[in-house]
Amino acid sequence: MNRKIKVSTPLLIFSIAFSGCGKQAVKTTPEVEKKTTITFIHMNDIHSHLSGSKTKLYFNGKKTYVTIGELNRAIAKIKELQKTSSNPVTLNAGDMIVGTLYYVLFRGNATADLLNLVNWDAATIGNHEFDDGDKGLKHFLDRINFPIVSANIIPKKGSILEYYWTPYRIIERNGEKIGIIGIGYAQKTKMSSNPGNDIEFLDEIETAKKYVKELSDLGVNKIVILSHFGMENDLKLAKEVPGVDVIIDGDSHSLLGNYTAYGIKSQFNKYPQIVKGADGQKVCVTSAWQYGYAVGKLKVDFDSKGNVIECNGVTTILLGDEFKRKVNGKKVKLKGSEKAEIEEIIANSNGKLEIVKPDPEAEKILNSYSEKVETLKRQVIGFAAEFLGHNRIPGDKKDGVSVLSKHGSEIAPIVAKAFYEKIKNADVAIQNAGGVRTAIDDGPITIGEVYKLLPFSNTLYVLKMKGSEIKQVLEDAISNFMDKGGSTGSFPYAYGIRYDVDLSKPCGKRISNLEIMDRKTKIWHPIDPNRYYIVVTNSYIAHGKDGYKTFGKVLKERGGIDTYFGYAETFIDYIKKLSAKGKELKKLPRDEMPVQNFTK
Template identity: 45%
Template sequence: MKKLLLLGLVLSLLPVVNLEAKTNKKAAGKNSRSVFELNVAHINDHHSHLEEEKMPLKLDGKTVTVHIGGLPRVGQEIKNFRKNNKNTLVVHAGDAVTGTLYYTLFEGKADAELMNAINFDAYTLGNHEFDDGNKVLGAFLDVLKIPVVSSNVVPDKGSILEGKWKPYIIKNIGGQNVGIIGIDVVKKTKESSSPGEDIKFLDEVETARKYAKELQDKGINKIVLLSHAGYEKNVEIGQKVDGIDLIISGDTHYLLGKEFEQFGLVPEADSYPKKVNSPNGNPVYIAEAWNYSYLLGEMKAKFDKNGVITELTPAPKLLIGDDFFEVKDADGKAVQLDEKEKGKILNSIKNNKNIVAIKNDPALSKLLERYQKEKTELGKRKIGKITEEIPGGSDNRVPSEHNKDGSFATTLVAESVLYKLRNTGTGNVDFVIGNAGNVRITLNPGDFSYDLAYSLLPFTSNTVFITDVTGAEVKQILEDAIDYVLNGGSTGAFPYGAGIRYEATKEGTLGTRVKKIEVFDFKANKWIPIDAKKTYMLAVNSYIAKGKDGYTTLGKITAQKRGNDTHLSDTKMFIDYLKEKKEIGKPKSTNVIFKY
């Protein structure tokens, strides 16, 4: 009798539970068993960094240099990911191009062929895809054979880019339909890249809302937003738009997850992915995978029958090789660790879910090798001409008795950056400050090749950062750098600039050495004293923007989220500058008077 009463009670409750499942997706998600598992792998912002690169990491208690990233290594990890998981989705969140000699020489063709070989399920456009206009982007997309999605970038009828991408795709994965919408960042693309006038850009939030609803109206309840709108904007989208479950982010180059601190890295946020709630209360997860193919984002998402994520297991991985180097010899050169030390490190990372030592995919390595050989040949190609010796490199970093002016080459690079920024409308920059260590050689008279450009400016991960500063902060930035040089820091910190000039002395203490600063008034066409209270727009390289090389005040400014990284390579800016000028000589001055 008790059993019959209990059965009657259960049956009487069933209509209520079913009604809740229909009307409250959030409640159903909490109470329903997961019925679909989706395994997602993603990268973003690889910026033509096709080869592995070197980076110091803290492993097994010591700092060692490792080989990291490269698309052949990404490809091998993705191959393993697909083999070891069911229901996989592998995506790229934009900015595939611009940043290394591979793009400068091949204009995206090398990137496209390797991306095809990896066979991403979807890819969205980034702002840098438009750096060289519609024609170059169109040629890149003609080589690219993977699905391209971008809903808020709309070519006019008759544009050469018409029909090159779709707002979204619907992909059947394990018998379930998954919608994948693409979004690009608007302001930065319009103002800092070169899209044609026949391309319209629509608001990121409103467009995401429009297409999420369109997919829901089609009965799709699992939606991934592949968004190159940047982390903060993607968090906003997650909080303002219903229907989206996962947002795979690009543009901001964020390393997410405090677990990466164990390797000596500094993440931008504590969690990968970040969880927010949409307006209807459902969970939305936002993930970004750093940059330059150093890391593969991975996660396992479990959905209930209503398309709500009930469980998410993250496993983002740094992708490194199995060779480790440490500075040991008297000359300061890095030597490879012996087999015993190497074995200890490999054992320490063996069961760490956030790093993997992995070989490069052989087929992708062979494909890249073809471009590497071409790059070697094309690297000899002439860009322009240097008309006279332009001192630079380690011997000329700081003004001294043998060269009272210091690094003319650093000033020249600053001038090229200022010229390109002011002539492309990027940020309306007032002046540029650069550290001498960023510029590695003296320029000799004669033809100047691509190889020489990357010898002059070899740090391909260095991009141009623009921030607002007061005149008082500018003085402190210069004081910091000079103090760092004079008190045992690297001489490479010594500051030069364009659109700014200063006088300083070796004697004194921090805050007292810089005696005079002037900035160039482009409207009046003359130098004027800097105004301590006025706000200016300053461009620097991304290395010192982080406070490196003793640029402490600058690091504090950017830590306040003031300014933006253009992700434009200073190397490419210099190349484009020389192409336009055809030949260049020594600047009239280094803009520095330093009493040593």
């Protein structure tokens, strides 16, 4: 039996009035329905992006360079919304840590210290919270001062994480009870992160049903799912779990609302998404993008039975107050009327964009960590047993020293191997030459050196592809510079596959003898053109950039998974694991080199 009863017509109050002639007149007036307004302030997928990012937006069609995000600004915005909103409830949908140098260097401490400045009502666990195992998560949870909810990720008795979170919380606003249930992405957390064997994972939808009923039995009729399950999954959950009112989403990094005028693509052009739930009532589903770029504000009106009457709101993208445009090829800071024009556009964006001054206390904390970054970049994380050269194309001396004419880059395939080791079910890892920038000298390897080697904000993408499509990806990469005037940075390196390259052949015929290594047996076999394989690559070429058009086609048609593992951070982890085993970084064995033979 559903906990809510939908009332389709208003109740009427009947009153009897007597006229002077003794006749009765019946008057009816509608009963005023009790309405409760709750404002949900929310963030998700911060991934330790504490500093702002440089990006470009469009104002009146003109490309403009701005700073977007910065957790200091998000904290300032949240505090302002908490003061000005009706019955605010502040929620964080997970993946708070992992993803930038701030995590690599400070293991979540910097992120925790900043998040502790916000009075969160609840946060849930993202899959990346387990990237450094149970101990890494415990370290972060010991540092924070706000409650965690997760109903389907359960530490077993005796786990070091036992009692660190609860399935749900019940809070009150204006005398009304609100239940907040945490839901994590079970399969993704098990497959792409590192939870211990002492962590049990339950089905997301069945668990949600269980705890919605439990809350309903306790008399709670306003129920929120605080989810790290992904937008598409949460839209399904909204349709299948009766009694849910609001879902605050994480994992898919979804931006909701129409931002096309500013050059930003959204997953959905409406904020929030409103779904007809399993009990016939409205369910409001929303998310607030990623990396501290934005803060969401969802205003929900409930009737006396806890049904959603209506919901609306906005994701506010946070901006700095400096704007630049290119003049004669150089970025020039805008002043006067040009800057004023942009500020007016932002002020009239209906809350979609806002210039936000950083929170002073948060700024002080971040500065204290930022000052340590340069010192910590010199931290040694491992050793290279020998010089590892880098050519884009075999023999091009891209690093100024190495010829490497037969097999090409020595370091790029090792970067690909780090991807392969990170994604436990990957059959193949592919990395473009241009995404690797330098050679590695023999001797100690520092964090700073890795960020020079891999300087971009790429993440690891996982795609499911036929063997024939993998071959075509390699052909695309070579055709990009051979036939289309593209950069030689598109030359493909890899791990788990090997091939011969002959640049004298016509387009589509340059890759031959393509073999793939069985992950378990390490035995090489000819690639099966009709079999599907799991491919991990970087986010740049996964979207078809640098000439990798087949990657882009597969991603568009069949989708892929952005793991949100940084490619530089993945390589750092790989080196650290080698070092922990007493091993040094060295060239791949001859039979594991991707380019077995090269003909110019």
